[in-house]
Amino acid sequence: MQTNIKLMMRDIGMEAKKAALELSNAKPAIKNKALVSAAEKIRENVDIIIEKNCIDLVSAKKNGSTSAIIDRLELTVDRIQSMASGLESIAKLTDPVGKTLDEWQRPNGLLISRVSVPLGVIGVIYESRPNVTADAGALCLKSGNAAILRAGSESFHTSSEIMKCIKAGLQSANLPETAVQLVPTIDRAAVGEMLAMSDYIDVLVPRGGRSLVERVQADAKVPIFAHLEGVCHTYVHKESNPDMACAIVLNAKMRRPGICGATETLLIDKEIINSHLPPIIEALLSAGCEIRGDQPIIDCSDKILPAFEADWSTEYLDAILSIKQVKGLREAINHINHYGTEHTDAIITDDDNVAHEFMSEVKSAIAIHNASTQFADGGEFGMGAEIGISTGRMHARGPVGVDQLTTFKYMVKGSGQIRH
Numbered sequence: 001m002q003t004n005i006k007l008m009m010r011d012i013g014m015e016a017k018k019a020a021l022e023l024s025n026a027k028p029a030i031k032n033k034a035l036v037s038a039a040e041k042i043r044e045n046v047d048i049i050i051e052k053n054c055i056d057l058v059s060a061k062k063n064g065s066t067s068a069i070i071d072r073l074e075l076t077v078d079r080i081q082s083m084a085s086g087l088e089s090i091a092k093l094t095d096p097v098g099k100t101l102d103e104w105q106r107p108n109g110l111l112i113s114r115v116s117v118p119l120g121v122i123g124v125i126y127e128s129r130p131n132v133t134a135d136a137g138a139l140c141l142k143s144g145n146a147a148i149l150r151a152g153s154e155s156f157h158t159s160s161e162i163m164k165c166i167k168a169g170l171q172s173a174n175l176p177e178t179a180v181q182l183v184p185t186i187d188r189a190a191v192g193e194m195l196a197m198s199d200y201i202d203v204l205v206p207r208g209g210r211s212l213v214e215r216v217q218a219d220a221k222v223p224i225f226a227h228l229e230g231v232c233h234t235y236v237h238k239e240s241n242p243d244m245a246c247a248i249v250l251n252a253k254m255r256r257p258g259i260c261g262a263t264e265t266l267l268i269d270k271e272i273i274n275s276h277l278p279p280i281i282e283a284l285l286s287a288g289c290e291i292r293g294d295q296p297i298i299d300c301s302d303k304i305l306p307a308f309e310a311d312w313s314t315e316y317l318d319a320i321l322s323i324k325q326v327k328g329l330r331e332a333i334n335h336i337n338h339y340g341t342e343h344t345d346a347i348i349t350d351d352d353n354v355a356h357e358f359m360s361e362v363k364s365a366i367a368i369h370n371a372s373t374q375f376a377d378g379g380e381f382g383m384g385a386e387i388g389i390s391t392g393r394m395h396a397r398g399p400v401g402v403d404q405l406t407t408f409k410y411m412v413k414g415s416g417q418i419r420h
Contacts, residue, residue: 005193010200013121019146019176019179022175023141026175032091032142038087042162043081046077046080050080057073067258075130087384090138090383096144097116097144109414110412117407118407121146124147124387124388125191131162132207138166139385139400149180149181150191150194163182197222203222204226205225206224206226213227231343232262232263232376234248234348236276238328242279246283249266249280255372256374260317267323269326273296273325277297284321290305290321291303292323333357344367344368381399
């Protein structure tokens with residue numbers, strides 16, 4: 001079996017490499033036609049996608065999956081329509097390939113240009129998010145990259161059905177079906193093979209829990225875009241509107257608690273505990289959120305549980321929020337930079353100078369002023385979708401969209417110059 005998987009993955013890699021060469025030269029209109037056709041196919045097949053998704057949901061619930069995993073896995077009609085709209089949005093984006101990023105002429109007459117080109121073959125390993133099949137496939141296609149997608153057992157049936165729609169889109173545009181491939185097995189050995197496919201895969205993107213990402217970071221022989229966790233913070237500064245603060249905090253935590261951009265820790269200035277915090281606590285409790293806090297926060301309500309040291313560095317991915325009192329901006333920044341994961345952190349304040357200092361000094365890939373951390377999303381950034389959110393500092397950071405899936409080459413034009 002191991003030998004068969006090794007050979008299967010090698011064949012997938014070889015086909016992806018060939019497709020990447022063709023895609024790198026594909027005209028924007030051709031790529032866009034494939035994306036729009038795939039979106040149409042997804043809309044045509046809503047019922048069967050939901051049917052396959054129900055199979056995955058039943059299995060996940062039977063296996064005791066958490067509410068966060070169920071939320072990520074479940075596809076509704078609206079979510080499927082949103083998936084299709086995402087593909088159409090990606091099609092409308094400016095093509096990222098072949099852009100002249102910079103250009104200059106040397107004294108000897110050489111004209112030097114820096115031009116964007118695709119990365120090549122991108123491998124994406126994901127678990128419970130079937131929408132990644134559409135998002136990752138579309139983003140890779142738009143940016144001229146071939147994609148090898150490995151869905152987890154949780155979303156395999158749903159992802160396989162979505163993949164049929166993507167392949168139909170590729171066929172309609174006369175592009176190779178192997179431009180986007182779904183690994184046809186849930187055997188974990190396939191993941192191990194992908195991590196070692198440096199001859200075929202140029203970049204790996206892990207989308208999943210801490211154990212998956214840690215394994216990829218430890219074992220991959222291929223460069224990766226990844227983040228371990230989203231321990232995101234919202235800081236309510238003393239100069240802030242209490243109604244705005246309440247609305248933002250409630251949304252940041254409870255809109256979808258299971259996504260990586262959900263706020264996990266709320267920091268609030270000591271001076272406004274009595275004025276701002278009670279309505280926030282009431283709104284959260286009414287929405288079914290469990291609250292954990294330090295002693296000053298516990299003193300505000302007998303419904304608040306004590307927070308322990310581990311809470312400040314925990315990504316709950318659930319309806320749980322830890323709250324801590326701070327003595328001002330500096331303490332808030334220090335707390336975030338110590339306990340955070342450089343994903344997304346927000347400040348609520350009417351003081352633009354304070355906001356500027358906060359956004360400049362937190363280490364986050366995404367810093368937000370007066371808005372919910374749940375906006376940490378490529379679609380919300382106008383990227384159509386994202387292949388993931390990178391908290392690394394090399395090449396891509398924050399939402400990874402089509403522009404981040406390109407690199408560049410230098411093109412040098414001469415007129416007979418020789419170097420002395």
